[in-house]
Amino acid sequence: MKTIRSRFALLATAIAGLAGAQAQDPLPSWNDTAPKHAIVAFVGKVTKEGSADFVPPAERIATFDNDGTLWCEKPLPVQIFFILDRVRALAPQHPEWKDREPFASLLKGDLQGSLSGGEPALLEMLAATHAGMTTEEFEKIVKDWIATAKHPATKRLFTGMVYQPMLELLAYLRANGFKTFIVSGGGVEFMRAFAEKTYGIPPEQVVGSSGKLQFEMKDGKPALIKLPxxxxxxxxxxxxxGIxxxxxxxxxxAFGNSDxxxxxxxxxxxxxxxRFALYVHHTDAVREFAYDRHDPDQKLDKGLDEAAAKGWTVVNMKDDWKNIFPAAP
Amino acid sequence: MKTIRSRFALLATAIAGLAGAQAQDPLPSWNDTAPKHAIVAFVGKVTKEGSADFVPPAERIATFDNDGTLWCEKPLPVQIFFILDRVRALAPQHPEWKDREPFASLLKGDLQGSLSGGEPALLEMLAATHAGMTTEEFEKIVKDWIATAKHPATKRLFTGMVYQPMLELLAYLRANGFKTFIVSGGGVEFMRAFAEKTYGIPPEQVVGSSGKLQFEMKDGKPALIKLPxxxxxxxxxxxxxGIxxxxxxxxxxAFGNSDxxxxxxxxxxxxxxxRFALYVHHTDAVREFAYDRHDPDQKLDKGLDEAAAKGWTVVNMKDDWKNIFPAAP
Structure with a gap:
């Protein structure tokens, strides 16, 4: 009887151990392919005390691009939807926009027309929507918008269009003493309004593009005004x-997805x-979008060549990611 | 016998407890005066869970000026000594400096003469010593210099001219979940070369003045060049x-010492x-330096008025600090 009980206890322990090991897979949305192996091997060696590759925690800096690396950037980067929505919201205060491009086309519902002016058109809409208020007012505008704004195709919140494997990777790196940063071409104050809640990345670890600021006293209180x-x-x-x-x-x-x-x-x-360098390669037209060398906006061309030459890790989204987005709420 | 032993044990426990409490004073170099009380009260209330004043750890951001707040800035800010030493070290490569101000005076040993050109003279020496190399080369130059450079009056290393009470304050805040930042007019790459070792503040938590950088390939490797x-x-x-x-x-x-x-x-x-705002007021001509409203370089004038009006904490160095500098090594 005692022997059977002991064996049963051993078996129970073994089963619990297996369940524990499975539950502890820090990257469950990654298939058991080369990128996952490369990530786990890198983290293993830099955190192994006494090894030649050990890196002290203070130096474990990991930087992530945002658009297309941490969340979906198609059909347009999320911040562009924000700009377009803001132009529409502000239009009543700007009657002159009805006759002025790029605003006129947009207000008639012609998104392509409004963007046809290229970067200058976009910069004009950026200045019209990202300046002339305090930093605190802008933060509130972004937070209110991102709380309800949805992806045009999937109708999910944009904050639901984040890549589940990358959320797991961020958490895995942090659990191993890494400090995770965003380093993105997106607007720093736009990203900071949701990065902490969405990615667990605090404002002070978000590096991005920025506009000039002006300090002034407003109604007797100091304010920072966003300039165009x-x-x-x-x-x-x-x-x-920026780094x-x-x-x-x-x-x-470092982790990116484009040139x-x-x-x-x-x-x-x-x-x-x-050192570890990884490109997310958008190869899954069914579950997400497929684009690379010939994409007019978010090209991954030279990067693919250099990744091959330098032996960087390239994630093939279709084959390497079990899930792309978090389960729907 | 048993009773006596028990009483002795109780007494021993009580004594150990007292000794522990004393050893745990987190601010031993602060006298038992108003600034210390104000600091401890503030930290107590923002860290007390469930209280109306509780602040989540992620929002416990504390910013410190550097020169005159964390370390001595007299007779000149440390970075100016660095500039002067660098001009002397680089002079053999610049024979033209012998006939050109502000370099000529400095190379003749006339420090006052070289600085008499004011800010333009200083900016010219800054550009001559802080640009034209990679960021990594500059970091090494600063690290080598700061390892041996000494204060002209005390002959202590500059890194020994830090304020012991402020080191204790930094550690106390961090032990209470604060993230401590430097926000200084000093050069960001100059400060980052020693801030981690000297203050326990990592490079990514140092905000300062900066020069432009240029990314380029140098001998096939990416480099960041410091521009003038x-x-x-x-x-x-x-x-x-900057914040x-x-x-x-x-x-x-926030902690500062000048206007x-x-x-x-x-x-x-x-x-x-x-919110907590504190000014270090330099009032101790014997142990350090005494200067405020009429100092030509590091004036504390409007700040003193506003501190009085707003009820900010003002440290009177002479009365409020038991020690100014760390014990000599």
Whole structure:
């Protein structure tokens, strides 16, 4: 009897252990393919005390692009939907927009027409919607908008269009002593309004593009006014510059999805000691979108070549990710 | 016998408890005066869960000026000694400096003469010593210099001229869940080279003035080149702008020592909920330096008035600090 009981106890322990091990898979939405192996191997070696590849926790900086790396950027980056919605919301205060491009087309419902002016058109709408208020007013506008704004195709909240495997990766890195940063071409104050709740990344770990600010007294209280002038463009060569200026330490791991992230991955990869660079390659037209070398807006072309040449990790979304988005609420 | 033993045990426990309580004073270099009481009361209330003044750890941002607040800035801010030493070190590569101010005076040993050109002279020496190399080369130059550079009067290392009470305050705040930042007019890459070792403040929590950077490939490797052009001046109105741009969250506590910190303290103090603003007032000519309203370089004038009007805490160094500098090594 005693022996049977002991055996049963052993078996129960073994089963609990297995269940525990499964429950503890930190990356359950990643298939058991090369990218997951590469991530786990990298984290394992840099956290192993006494090993030649050990990196002290303070130096475990990981930087992530946002659009297309942490959340969906198609059919348009989320911040562009925000700009378009804001133009519509502000139109009653700007009767002159009815006759002025790029506003006129947009207000007639012609989105493509409004964007046909390219970057200058977009910059004009950016200035019209991102300046002329205090930083606190802007934060509230973004928070109110992002709480209800939905993706045009899936009708899910934009904050539900985040990549579940990347949420798991962020949590896994943090659990291993990494400090996770966003380094994105998106507006820093736009992203900070939701990054903490959505990604667990606090405002002070968000690096992005920004407009100039002006300090002034408003009704006897200090205020920061958003001006319609560019302060910093955090894209391409701007990404390593943003990293150096804002973080002041070279990352040991960097994650992107387009040629706009190439310089960040180069800068990260060129440091001494163990380094990790990963591209998310959008290959799943069924579950998400498929685009790369010939995409007019978010091109991944030179990056694919350099990844192959340097041995960087490339996630093939279709094959390497079990789930793309979180389960619907 | 048993009773006596029990009583002795009780007594021993009581004594150990007292000794423990004394050993645990987190601010031993602060006299038992109003500033210490104010700090402890503030930290107590914002960390008390369930109280109306409770602040979640993520929002416990504390910002510190550096020169004159965390370390000594007299007779000149430390970075100016660095500039002067660098001009001397680089002079052999610049024979033209022998005939050109502000370099000529400095190389003849006439420090006052070299600085008599005011800010333009200083900016010219800044550009000559802080640009034209990679960020990594500059970091090494600063680290090598700060490892041996000494204060001209005390002959202590500059990193020994930090304020012991402020080191204790930084540690006390961090032990209570605060994230401590430097927000200083000093050069961000200069400060980052020693802030982690000296103050326990990592590079990504140092906000400062900066020059422009350029990303380029150098011998096939990506490099960031320091350019002789100002990117951001983190002083006065620049301090709240720097806080918003780099940190993205309004501090709940801010610490300064001059009118250059006034806008940071205003911005911090004007937020909702509990706020703490503190000025270090240099009143101790014997142990350190005494200067305030009429100092030509580091004036504390408007700040003293506003501190009185707003009820901010003012440290009278002479009376409120038991020790100024750490014990000599």
């Amino acid at each position: 002038a560019l302060n910093f463009n955090d894209d391409k060569e701007g990404k390593p510059i 150096q200026t804002y973080i002041g330490r070279r990352p040991i791991a 706009g992230d190439l310089q960040m991955l180069q800068w990260t990869g060129a440091g001494s000691g163990p | 052009a100002l990117n951001f001046n983190d002083d006065k109105e620049g301090k709240p702008i 918003q741009t780099y940190i993205g969250r309004r501090p709940i506590a 250059g910190d006034l806008q940071m303290l205003q911005w911090t103090g004007a937020g909702s909920g509990p």
